[in-house]
Amino acid sequence: MASRTAICRGLLRRNSITGARSMSSWWTSVEPAPKDPILGVTEAFLADPSPDKVNVGVGAYRDDNGKPVVLECVREAERRIAGKMNMEYLPMGGSVKMVEESLKLAYGENSDLIKEKRIAAVQALSGTGACRLFADFQKRFRPDSQIYIPVPTWANHHNIWRDAHVPQRTFHYYHPESRGLDFASLMDDVKNAPNGSFFLLHACAHNPTGVDPSEEQWREISYQFKIKGHFPFFDMAYQGFASGDPERDAKAIRIFLEDGHAIGCAQSFAKNMGLYGQRVGCLSIVCEDEKQSVAVKSQLQQLARPMYSNPPVHGALIVTTVLGDPELKNLWLKEVKGMADRIIGMRYALRENLEKLGSSLSWEHITNQIGMFCYGGLTPEQVDRLTNEFHIYMTRNGRISMAGVTTGNVAYLANAIHEVTK
Numbered sequence: 001m002a003s004r005t006a007i008c009r010g011l012l013r014r015n016s017i018t019g020a021r022s023m024s025s026w027w028t029s030v031e032p033a034p035k036d037p038i039l040g041v042t043e044a045f046l047a048d049p050s051p052d053k054v055n056v057g058v059g060a061y062r063d064d065n066g067k068p069v070v071l072e073c074v075r076e077a078e079r080r081i082a083g084k085m086n087m088e089y090l091p092m093g094g095s096v097k098m099v100e101e102s103l104k105l106a107y108g109e110n111s112d113l114i115k116e117k118r119i120a121a122v123q124a125l126s127g128t129g130a131c132r133l134f135a136d137f138q139k140r141f142r143p144d145s146q147i148y149i150p151v152p153t154w155a156n157h158h159n160i161w162r163d164a165h166v167p168q169r170t171f172h173y174y175h176p177e178s179r180g181l182d183f184a185s186l187m188d189d190v191k192n193a194p195n196g197s198f199f200l201l202h203a204c205a206h207n208p209t210g211v212d213p214s215e216e217q218w219r220e221i222s223y224q225f226k227i228k229g230h231f232p233f234f235d236m237a238y239q240g241f242a243s244g245d246p247e248r249d250a251k252a253i254r255i256f257l258e259d260g261h262a263i264g265c266a267q268s269f270a271k272n273m274g275l276y277g278q279r280v281g282c283l284s285i286v287c288e289d290e291k292q293s294v295a296v297k298s299q300l301q302q303l304a305r306p307m308y309s310n311p312p313v314h315g316a317l318i319v320t321t322v323l324g325d326p327e328l329k330n331l332w333l334k335e336v337k338g339m340a341d342r343i344i345g346m347r348y349a350l351r352e353n354l355e356k357l358g359s360s361l362s363w364e365h366i367t368n369q370i371g372m373f374c375y376g377g378l379t380p381e382q383v384d385r386l387t388n389e390f391h392i393y394m395t396r397n398g399r400i401s402m403a404g405v406t407t408g409n410v411a412y413l414a415n416a417i418h419e420v421t422k
């Protein structure tokens, strides 16, 4: 007869087999997530063996040889940091100096709001993290609010506010016929939204359209927001990258501040300092007074604590070193202008090439739009032809990343676009 221990062992073995089986069935209901449309473009581009292939899908700056760039000011900052930094945790709100420098960039060197300590601000995980932190903050403290998002917008905005469980509404932005701003409809939507609505605005270089309101239009939008008591949340992912001048690119924000709006702002150093993978950014919220700002900041930290505790240190140190040193800051200003100028130059080259080929279509929008992207004029079917016949890769909405256009490929690209749009 089997001993008690042997029987127990047998039972245990049987149970652990059943256990293993049930463990492997925990995730059987999980379907693969849909592919990210932008990352899918890069995958297809990498898999294409053609020597002619061109990637104008990627949202990161490339030099005139199509290569990623590390700015010289960043290299120098790294040399200065090397060997000196420790690996201690940053405070929950991130690097105080990094946040100070970010605020000066967005709100102005001599901003009264900064002097009066009226801005609650924390270091964030780049622009995406700043938007997400704000969306969570909005949900926690204004649980019944919605967010108005422009059509179209950077696709991740929808994911961010969806995952923060904030209901989304949309407002008119792009006018397909003129490939410009649908200002009249935008203003109607602002007027018709319930008083005190939250609106997401791109501070400059609207993604994906490259269409920004003029200064005059921003003034009218700001005025209408004031009347309606709306909350403007600015996503500023491209400060300096649009015009080449960070001050000029902050104009929309400054107009709203002049009008006394209590804005929110997401800043990113991914594009303008080329710190894509470092994930360094800032979330700021203008408050009524210092007391309110202390409270708001403490709540932002409280939100960050269970998500990631505190942000990474290396990128923050690079930003602080560059912006905190007048010589390095000047170098950065020159380099950011260099990136913007190369992109603006490529806009003119692409338009000129298309016009030289005798295209009867209007390509004016290429040079009217600003920032990294050129939008409009290509149908999904034409994009498919560009990919299948010419090995040119972009998202099917026809968004061309001007960062991928170089003196070496602009003629080839123009010719292909001309062929598919004849």
Ligand SMILES: Cc1ncc(COP(=O)(O)O)c(C=O)c1O
Binding pocket: 059, 125, 126, 127, 128, 129, 154, 202, 207, 235, 237, 268, 269, 270, 271, 276, 281
């Ligand atoms: C409009 C907009 N907002 C935010 C981001 C966020 O970028 P990151 O999280 O890399 O700073 C991007 C990046 O493409 C963007 O285009």
